[in-house]
Amino acid sequence: MFVLTIDQAGSRRAQDRIPELLELLRPIPTVLPWERSVGDEAQGVVADPPDVVDAALLCLRAGGWYVGIGIGGVETPYPSSPREGRGSAFVAARAAVDRAKKTGDRAPLAVEGPDGAREAEGVLALLGRHVMARSDAEWRILDLLQPGMRGTQTAVARSLGITPQAVSKAAGRAAWHEEQAVRPAAARLLAWSDDGTA
Template sequence: MFTLTINQTDSRRDGDLVPKLLKDLRHIPARLDFDRSVEDEVQGVLDCPHQTVDAALIALRAGAWFVGIGVGPVNEPLPNQIKDASGHGLVYARRAVDRLRQGKERVPVAVDGPLPDLTHEAEAVLRLLGHIVRDRSEAEWRVLDLLTPGVRGQQKAVAQELGITTQAVSKAVARSQWNEEHAARPAAARLLSLILEVR
């Protein structure tokens, strides 16, 4: 399983951003739903590495979160609430987020689990993806939020909806490295899944 522990970087400065993050994550299918665990922290447990990558990038996009991913078991039967859960996956996620809180990483995502080499590789790919996501402008996100990965011929419709040219949409897609991001997401997910498979 994949546990995410997502801790707000500065709640004193930014106020409580947990409700907004929970709203942004509500469409991600989870074994144990994302919920506030303590104060300015959100946790969730997922089965799918692809959805784990999705959730991590949603949090990184906001620019206000440390994202720790723990790869390992969570004790079953699962409780009704994340705050009552236990197991190695949660310990790994806590270690990952604690490591971020002590460092100065530009892209605050960390992975921890039983296989250090694979966790470091997964973390490196997620940091590259997070760098792409965090550096986008609001104008680029207005375009990208209307696109669906892998669907051809969307740019004209997006241009019409936003009242801009198709060329402007095309430039936003290229400048934001949207295609490169979506091509690399499966690599991050595969590395996360390998940590479970090799055990």
């Protein structure tokens, strides 16, 4: 099981962004729902590794969040709220978010858990660096691209009134194709680590 603890950066100097974060994460499936845990922090319990990857990268794209991913057990029966949850995944998520605050120039993300957690963190941090570096203009293009669909670049170019070459260059600069290829690898590493908790 995966517990994500997400803490707002610079919250003492900024307005409360937790409602915005909860809305951002609402489409991501959970075992225990996304909710404010304490103050400027939110938490959720997620079962599927691809959903963990999606949630982490959404937070990094939005910016201003420290993302801690804990891998481990969650005691059953599940409570109605992650605030009442117990288990090693919660402890790992706390350690991870604390470490995410100390990543320096790297993506503010950390993963704690059994074997495979640090490898998953490395891959997610690399992906996060690309996600965080993209411009608004690149996102306007990338948000319309469909992975693995033929003709999507031409369709995007037509809808935006630009050339297919401009779409191709934006996708290349933003490492979009690489991201699509690497997301499943990050999910597999998370799954491998989670299998080590059984």
